[in-house]
Amino acid sequence: xxxxxxxxxxxxxxxxxxxxxxxxxxxxxxxxxxxxxxxxxxxxxxxxxxxxxxxxxxxxxxxxxxxxxxxxxxxxxxxxxxxxxxxxxxxxxxxxxxxxxxxxxxxxxxxxxxxxxxxxxxxxxxxxxxxxxxxxxxxxxxxxxxxxxxxxxxxxxxxxxxxxxxxxxxxxxxxxxxxxxxxxxxxxxxxxxxxxxxxxxxxxxxxxxxxxxxxxxxxxxxxxxxxxxxxxxxxxxxxxxxxxxxxxxxxxxxxxxxxxxxxxxxxxxxxxxxxxxxxxxxxxxxxxxxxxxxxx
Amino acid sequence: xxxxxxxxxxxxxxxxxxxxxxxxxxxxxxxxxxxxxxxxxxxxxxxxxxxxxxxxxxxxxxxxxxxxxxxxxxxxxxxxxxxxxxxxxxxxxxxxxxxxxxxxxxxxxxxxxxxxxxxxxxxxxxxxxxxxxxxxxxxxxxxxxxxxxxxxxxxxxxxxxxxxxxxxxxxxxxxxxxxxxxxxxxxxxxxxxxxxxxxxxxxxxxxxxxxxxxxxxxxxxxxxxxxxxxxxxxxxxxxxxxxxxxxxxxxxxxxxxxxxxxxxxxxxxxxxxxxxxxxxxxxxxxxxxxxxxxxx
Numbered sequence: 217x218x219x220x221x222x223x224x225x226x227x228x229x230x231x232x233x234x235x236x237x238x239x240x241x242x243x244x245x246x247x248x249x250x251x252x253x254x255x256x257x258x259x260x261x262x263x264x265x266x267x268x269x270x271x272x273x274x275x276x277x278x279x280x281x282x283x284x285x286x287x288x289x290x291x292x293x294x295x296x297x298x299x300x301x302x303x304x305x306x307x308x309x310x311x312x313x314x315x316x317x318x319x320x321x322x323x324x325x326x327x328x329x330x331x332x333x334x335x336x337x338x339x340x341x342x343x344x345x346x347x348x349x350x351x352x353x354x355x356x357x358x359x360x361x362x363x364x365x366x367x368x369x370x371x372x373x374x375x376x377x378x379x380x381x382x383x384x385x386x387x388x389x390x391x392x393x394x395x396x397x398x399x400x401x402x403x404x405x406x407x408x409x410x411x412x413x414x415x416x417x418x419x420x421x422x423x424x425x426x427x428x429x430x431x432x433x434x435x436x437x438x439x440x441x442x443x444x445x446x447x448x449x450x451x452x453x454x455x456x457x458x459x460x461x462x463x464x465x466x467x468x469x470x471x472x473x474x475x476x477x478x479x480x481x482x483x484x485x486x487x488x489x490x491x492x493x494x495x496x497x498x499x500x501x502x503x504x505x506x507x508x509x510x511x512x
Numbered sequence: 513x514x515x516x517x518x519x520x521x522x523x524x525x526x527x528x529x530x531x532x533x534x535x536x537x538x539x540x541x542x543x544x545x546x547x548x549x550x551x552x553x554x555x556x557x558x559x560x561x562x563x564x565x566x567x568x569x570x571x572x573x574x575x576x577x578x579x580x581x582x583x584x585x586x587x588x589x590x591x592x593x594x595x596x597x598x599x600x601x602x603x604x605x606x607x608x609x610x611x612x613x614x615x616x617x618x619x620x621x622x623x624x625x626x627x628x629x630x631x632x633x634x635x636x637x638x639x640x641x642x643x644x645x646x647x648x649x650x651x652x653x654x655x656x657x658x659x660x661x662x663x664x665x666x667x668x669x670x671x672x673x674x675x676x677x678x679x680x681x682x683x684x685x686x687x688x689x690x691x692x693x694x695x696x697x698x699x700x701x702x703x704x705x706x707x708x709x710x711x712x713x714x715x716x717x718x719x720x721x722x723x724x725x726x727x728x729x730x731x732x733x734x735x736x737x738x739x740x741x742x743x744x745x746x747x748x749x750x751x752x753x754x755x756x757x758x759x760x761x762x763x764x765x766x767x768x769x770x771x772x773x774x775x776x777x778x779x780x781x782x783x784x785x786x787x788x789x790x791x792x793x794x795x796x797x798x799x800x801x802x803x804x805x806x807x808x
Contacts, residue, residue, distance in 0.1 A: 278768075340659045352734075356652065356659060363636045363652060363736025368768055371733045373726055375671055375688075389767045392671075430669055437667045438648075438734045440659025471685045472574075472664055 218499070221262045221271040221314075222491030224321060225254075225304070227296055227348075232258045233488045234265045236496075238332050243488060251302045259311040272317040272494030273305055274324030274487045280365055281319045289318045292365075317494035322353030323360045324490025325447070325480070330355055331493050333481035334445045342441045343480070344369070345448035346428065350395040354439055361439075370395035374430035381406070381423060398427040400450055411450055424450070425459035432460065433467045436475055447480040514795070517558045517567035517610075518787030520617060521550075521600070523592055523644075528554045529784045530561045532792075534628050539784060547598045555607040568613040568790030569601055570620030570783045576661055577615045585614045588661075613790035618649030619656045620786025621743070621776070626651055627789050629777035630741045638737045639776070640665070641744035642724065646691040650735055657735075666691035670726035677702070677719055694723040696746055707746055720746070721755035728756065729763045732771055743776040 217236045224231040230248055235241035244261050248254050262268060278294060280287045289305025305318040319327075326343035329335040335343070335355070344352045352369030354361040361367060371393045376385070383406040385392025396402055403411040407420050414420045432444055446457060461477045468474055480486055513532045520527040524544055531537035540557050544550050558564060574590060576583045585601025601614040615623075622639035625631045631639070631651070640648045648665030650657040657663060667689045672681070679702040681688025692698055699707040703716050710716045728740055742753060757773045764770050776782055 364738045368733045437664045442660045469685045
């Protein structure tokens with residue numbers, strides 16, 4: 217069984233792994249500091265593990281995952297200090313002399329859930345994470361969705377009834393887009409305490425379910441997924457998933473098939489497992505058509 | 513140059529054509545009556561034109577365009593009398609003994625605009641029509657988008673400020689979804705006269721542009737298109753496109769690249785030309801990966 221390297225690059229931490237899948241995975245975590253230092257730490261982890269054939273990177277964004285672009289493999293316009301216009305994939309490829317695949321964290325997680333988890337055998341689905349932000353990746357007809365660069369699904373606009381919810385939204389770009397109304401920081405700002413401290417049955421959860429159902433409705437009429445996988449810290453609250461499913465059924469009102477809503481099966485390892493899967497596909501001529509151009 | 517048959521099946525009329533593209537197209541139109549009668553009329557038009565190698569159908573919906581499905585080629589749950597669960601592609605294929613390709617009217621129009629019109633050379637774009645209803649087709653990475661069956665983009669939900677616009681929306685399924693607020697019948701119901709009779713500069717056009725910009729924003733954050741082609745009767749109003757573009761730029765607020773908005777180039781022929789293109793691709797092993805399974 218060939219083994220690969222994977223990096224899940226988040227805004228606060230890096231998870232690196234070597235392995236071939238969920239049953240064979242050695243991981244390490246460290247904080248995200250400056251690019252040189254952080255990428256160097258990942259490279260050292262891989263360097264002593266000589267058996268790997270390629271590396272996959274599942275990155276926070278915005279990024280350029282288009283293999284035809286001169287800035288393929290870059291993190292582009294992030295506000296994160298030091299990381300703007302950073303040639304992430306190129307730095308890893310040069311340091312290791314290995315081919316590097318590069319995609320968004322959410323597309324990588326979608327790929328991992330497709331290969332080993334909650335989207336096994338499903339060709340059309342969305343993977344959504346609801347946490348500090350809201351992000352979505354998608355597979356359509358077995359291929360990861362990119363579009364021009366990649367979607368920003370959390371920034372979809374939804375109806376916002378200010379009589380019911382006077383909170384104005386806290387997305388610095390869009391105010392009351394879905395992320396501005398329903399990500400963790402919005403919950404905390406609206407209710408004066410983090411979601412984690414709000415009890416089961418609190419009004420926060422009905423409101424949250426309604427907002428997420430509206431977001432899922434908008435993605436559903438646009439992409440027609442068979443399934444939507446809902447992960448992230450906020451989705452740890454057990455009452456949310458059934459509330460969202462009930463509301464989504466009401467909202468679609470029989471007009472289209474209601475996608476099946478599921479929790480992820482790979483949990484916190486989805487991102488780094490997706491990076492491993494990206495690396496694997498890079499050497500298998502991209503059977504799923506996602507971003508796998510060689511970069512070395 | 514091989515020639516093909518094309519059917520654009522609309523709720524009120526059929527357009528049939530034989531040809532190879534915009535420079536070589538013989539067309540006929542007749543009203544949509546009962547399925548047997550209407551399909552028979554199309555079949556007779558093709559039967560006397562023996563040179564065609566395949567037929568493409570660009571249909572009103574909802575439809576089943578999935579070649580792996582037992583109901584591939586059917587119009588499914590339409591309220592249109594007689595057409596529900598109608599084996600449209602099968603009836604054409606059996607009558608003519610020819611392979612038949614089958615997709616939505618909007619996906620076909622997208623394909624035609626890609627091959628011969630406003631999306632030439634663009635791999636990621638949306639084609640939207642704003643008329644009696646609002647519908648959207650999309651090409652992603654050079655392949656037509658289907659998902660489970662096909663999107664219903666017109667039914668996306670958007671913010672609706674009832675202080676500015678007390679009209680409740682007239683979508684029979686969703687009330688104030690985009691179609692319920694911004695399609696032709698909504699304009700007529702809100703202002704008491706058809707859009708055609710409202711003068712340039714009327715407040716209707718600012719409101720319409722704002723609603724369409726919100727819809728395009730939602731599709732854009734979900735699909736990341738490079739371009740959006742805006743057709744249909746309502747888009748004949750010249751002031752709309754620049755107003756929508758300005759509003760969309762404000763709404764995206766620098767967060768993602770603003771897709772290029774364009775009018776269609778093929779006008780009323782886009783649908784039937786798309787049907788011709790679907791038929792052509794059916795015989796060329798589906799270079800763009802859309803729905804082209806043989807059905808004969």
